[in-house]
Amino acid sequence: MKPAGKKRARAKSRVLKLAPVGNMVIAQSGGPTMVINESVVGAVLRAKRSKHITRILGARHGIRGILDRDFIDLGRESERTLEAVRKTPSSALGSVRHKPTPEECREVAHIFQKFNVRYFFYIGGNDTAEAAHIVTEECRRSHHDFVCFHIPKTVDNDLRQNDHTPGYASAARFIAQAFQGDNLDNRALGGVKIDVLMGRHAGFLTAASALGRKHEDDGPHLIYLPERPFSMTGFVSDVDGVYKKRGRCVVAVSEGIVDRMGDLIAAKYATERDAHGNVTLGGSGALGDLLARIVKETTDVSRVRADTFGYMQRSFHGVRSVVDEREAFAVGAKAAEFALRGERSGSVAIKRVAGSRYRVELKRVSLGSVAKHARSMPSSFIAKSGTDITSAFLNYAKPLVGALPRVGRLREIVVKG
Amino acid sequence: MKPAGKKRARAKSRVLKLAPVGNMVIAQSGGPTMVINESVVGAVLRAKRSKHITRILGARHGIRGILDRDFIDLGRESERTLEAVRKTPSSALGSVRHKPTPEECREVAHIFQKFNVRYFFYIGGNDTAEAAHIVTEECRRSHHDFVCFHIPKTVDNDLRQNDHTPGYASAARFIAQAFQGDNLDNRALGGVKIDVLMGRHAGFLTAASALGRKHEDDGPHLIYLPERPFSMTGFVSDVDGVYKKRGRCVVAVSEGIVDRMGDLIAAKYATERDAHGNVTLGGSGALGDLLARIVKETTDVSRVRADTFGYMQRSFHGVRSVVDEREAFAVGAKAAEFALRGERSGSVAIKRVAGSRYRVELKRVSLGSVAKHARSMPSSFIAKSGTDITSAFLNYAKPLVGALPRVGRLREIVVKG
Structure with a gap:
């Protein structure tokens, strides 16, 4: 029993040592899916349980909302609302199809410093992972201690590193x-x-x-x-x-x-x-x-x-894959989990475990490995x-x-x- | 208690006196709906219980199947198959978009005589009701004792005489x-x-x-x-x-x-x-x-x-209105009911009963009153x-x-x- 206890203590001390304290921003980008809000709620519910995260903000319409300082307070949404939003298709925070310029990425880093944003979760496909990657680089350059995770979604199922991507199964x-x-x-x-x-x-x-x-x-x-x-x-x-x-x-x-x-x-x-x-x-x-x-x-x-x-x-409301909704929630929660464990950046990838019964594992992969190119x-x-x-x-x-x-x-x- | 018994006896004797004995043909016409097979199964299950109906035939692809003598034996389909077909969208018998010529209607009347078809149920919209109407006239002209009912369906909901038509609610x-x-x-x-x-x-x-x-x-x-x-x-x-x-x-x-x-x-x-x-x-x-x-x-x-x-x-499989499937089955069963009660022709119309709770009645209306024109x-x-x-x-x-x-x-x- 003792070793497990020790292990937990070690893990906890690692969190306390590494994860920064500050605000969190989550945003959605690219084409909506039927289960994309599962990922928002997964990350938010996990973040709510952490003392490292002070305020949980949603940026409206992705990176556009950050640039416009258009934030809403997700920490004050009731559990009931979050549960209803989970089950609702399309991006509840609004989405965007905008590829940020290098200047805009610097501006985002600047805004994150100003708002004491230490956690950024960006839900989307490979273009979104790339934007997250660039913002992370900019924050690093300005010595802002900052955690950035990409959360996968795409109906096209074309994200590298993944067996499949949340959103695909419901559309399929x-x-x-x-x-x-x-x-x-x-x-x-x-x-x-x-x-x-x-x-x-x-x-x-x-x-x-x-x-x-x-x-x-x-x-x-x-x-x-x-x-x-x-x-x-x-x-x-x-x-x-x-x-x-x-x-x-x-x-x-x-x-x-x-x-x-x-x-x-x-x-x-x-x-x-x-x-x-x-x-x-x-x-x-x-x-x-x-x-x-x-x-x-x-x-x-x-x-x-x-x-x-x-x-x-x-976007159709009322046809969903049960596996998809479960996994979309899980990748959101897992991204928050990785971030609070002290990881500084990455994406959550779905890996299928070989065997006769369907089973997956969620792994951390680098932002660069899912960014830009599609499969x-x-x-x-x-x-x-x-x-x-x-x-x-x-x-x-x-x-x-x-x-x-x-x-x-x-x-x-x-x-x- | 006695009056009810007498009434039942009178109704029964009326059936025995009036409804002819012979084969039945059922067919589907026009655009399929998500619940159109409910109507087929409704009519077939009711017909199976009657001694007036010898064989229950399905004509494939509507009036085209009759002209081609392309019949299948619906009486020999198992209850299990019928129950599965009920819940399946699109016309299981095949459909057709063919307006029969007067010669073809005479040919249909001739085939019905040859095959001893005494009951014809034709599922469709106003064009289908018109075809049923013309076939009925031709049979009458050749002194073939014959019962013809139109069974309503249309996603457009444009059939006259009806509060609404089976197929509409599921599409809606x-x-x-x-x-x-x-x-x-x-x-x-x-x-x-x-x-x-x-x-x-x-x-x-x-x-x-x-x-x-x-x-x-x-x-x-x-x-x-x-x-x-x-x-x-x-x-x-x-x-x-x-x-x-x-x-x-x-x-x-x-x-x-x-x-x-x-x-x-x-x-x-x-x-x-x-x-x-x-x-x-x-x-x-x-x-x-x-x-x-x-x-x-x-x-x-x-x-x-x-x-x-x-x-x-x-045609989408998996989204249906519960009211629609129930009513689509009911209009099929009711058409058979009217026919076996000795009525010679007509269509089944859905009338909504005034009141706070949703309730409908199924009435017999003339073929001419639903044929040709839409609402x-x-x-x-x-x-x-x-x-x-x-x-x-x-x-x-x-x-x-x-x-x-x-x-x-x-x-x-x-x-x-």
């Missing part, structure tokens, strides 16, 4: 349920149905369209991912082939599909770029409409429809044809998404007339 | 939940978000976007319905006004909006018409993209996005501004859709900097 679940219905809708009326899904560089969300397949003839029958070059003639011939065989075809297409040169198919029709220089892919039906028009013009299929799933994938789907998840996923992907994604609603089908005993 | 619930999330997404990132919703002539689905509003500043902030003429300059000025006040704006637009001349705004961009001569509005993002482009070009708003909700509204939203449901709904609509729709997921919001106690 929404997509899987949508395709369960869409496949049946297409089965009832026939024709070609093209669905365009989120995922700029990584096909994880588009691949999730396959999670609800049950019968041999269930769609999606074709899946186009950003990881494989897209050719328009190949696409038309694939669709025509499935249609000739089945009288119908459901297609899942990533918004991020690129041609052999790596150029976005959608880019020719896009007019906007965001602050990070990325082409704006969401909020337009152009890619789906283009693909539908080409199928209509070059095949005999009379009924061709396209839907672009849009922002619903990340793609591994080749083992993509079928050789390039237009389907593998059972390795199904094994990977099913525990994240959870059991899907049942689908009933008639036996269809044909009557001889 | 999906839309309400989507807007709960979309409003929060827009609150987090700002800008203008335009969502295009189903509803060719009736604004009921678009109006459902407002059901999840809770706080004074919650979107949708503007709602454009087919019942009020749409002017592009009015639209841009409305959006700009809301944006200037709130820094954001969520807009719900019906795909069926028309100008002062009654011409579809979307029609200029549509290329297709269906068998009923209607412009194809679904399966394209053109209207949303058009509206977004015009806002971008004529205002100072930098972030403008459009989503078209598409087929998910009617619109009553003026009492539309705000004077023309860009919002009234509390009368909320009182109408809330019991149908049921309690929505909770939305939590921070108190946002501002910190003086």
Whole structure:
């Protein structure tokens, strides 16, 4: 018994020695997810229990709120409010798509000194990790003793170092349920149905369209991912082939599909770029409409429809993965835990423990290792044809998404007339 | 006690005297809904208990299946299968968008005679009721003793004689939940978000976007319905006004909006018409993209996005209204009930009983009274501004859709900097 006690005492003294005392700021950045508020509440509830953290502030609209000194007092929010906000999709603190300039990062460091901010938690993807990284460097330069943690979220699931990222599983679940219905809708009326899904560089969300397949003839029958070059003639011939065989075809297409040169198919029709220089892919039906028009013009299929799933994938209220909400809360709490243990910076990464039962561990990784660059789907998840996923992907994604609603089908005993 | 017994005996003898003996055919037509299979199973389970019905056949893909003699034996489906199919969205028998010609209706009457079909149940909207009506006339002309019932369904909720139609409440619930999330997404990132919703002539689905509003500043902030003429300059000025006040704006637009001349705004961009001569509005993002482009070009708003909700509204698996599924089953069972009581034709209409508690009665109405023409939203449901709904609509729709997921919001106690 004694060694454990000693260990605890040692750990405690380490905290008392290392973790600074001061205020905390937490902020959200980039595209919202269905579970991003779980991470805020996870960090806030852990911080509330610490004497090292004086005030718990939320910056509204990410780094923009820090620059504007637009803070709210999260420490004074009731437990009841926090519990309700946890379960609510989209960034409760507001979000931002702004890449801070070096001057702005210096200004943030200056504001943190002025407000005695010693803890900064920034929830977002790889761009957000990069911003956190730069702010940390600036604080170090001005000798401000400061702890900075990035908390992962991204529906695209493209963060390096992670088995998967909070936000992905709920969006994937929404997509899987949508395709369960869409496949049946297409089965009832026939024709070609093209669905365009989120995922700029990584096909994880588009691949999730396959999670609800049950019968041999269930769609999606074709899946186009950003990881494989897209050719328009190949696409038309694939669709025509499935249609000739089945009288119908459901297609899942990533918004991020690129041609052999790596150029976005959608880019020719896009007019906007965001602050990070990325082409704006969401909020337009152009890619789906283009693909539908080409199928209509070059095949005999009379009924061709396209839907672009849009922002619903990340914001729909009422469809969530249980694993996702639990993990999103846990990474927020764990970031606070690492910070209060005396770690000065890092990101929380989700690592899957090998074994038959789904289990994860949360590890600290460096900000630099998740910043800037994104990851793609591994080749083992993509079928050789390039237009389907593998059972390795199904094994990977099913525990994240959870059991899907049942689908009933008639036996269809044909009557001889 | 005795009078009730006598009454029952009288009712029974009336059935024995009037209802013919023979086979039954049931079919589904038009756009699928999330609960349309409830109606099939409702009718089949009731028919199974009757000695007047010999075989229970399903025609695949509506009237097309009858013409092709493409029947399946629903009487041999297990209870377990039927229970699973009930809970599954989209038309399990397959659907069709085909308006039968007079020759085809005569052919159907001929096939019904040949197959000794004495009961025909056709599930669909007003076009489907019209087809049932014509087939009934043809059977009468050929002196085939025949019972034909239309079973109502339509997500648009535009069937006459009905307080509301099965399929509507589940689609409305999906839309309400989507807007709960979309409003929060827009609150987090700002800008203008335009969502295009189903509803060719009736604004009921678009109006459902407002059901999840809770706080004074919650979107949708503007709602454009087919019942009020749409002017592009009015639209841009409305959006700009809301944006200037709130820094954001969520807009719900019906795909069926028309100008002062009654011409579809979307029609200029549509290329297709269906068998009923209607412009194809679904399966394209053109209207949303058009509206977004015009806002971008004529205002100072930098972030403008459009989503078209598409087929998910009617087919998404896992979001359903409890009232809707119960009523969809009930109208199917009731149609069989009417038929076996000796009625020769009609449709089942849902009438709401006045009173504080939500309650409905199912009545038989004539086929002609629901066929052909559709209904619109009553003026009492539309705000004077023309860009919002009234509390009368909320009182109408809330019991149908049921309690929505909770939305939590921070108190946002501002910190003086």
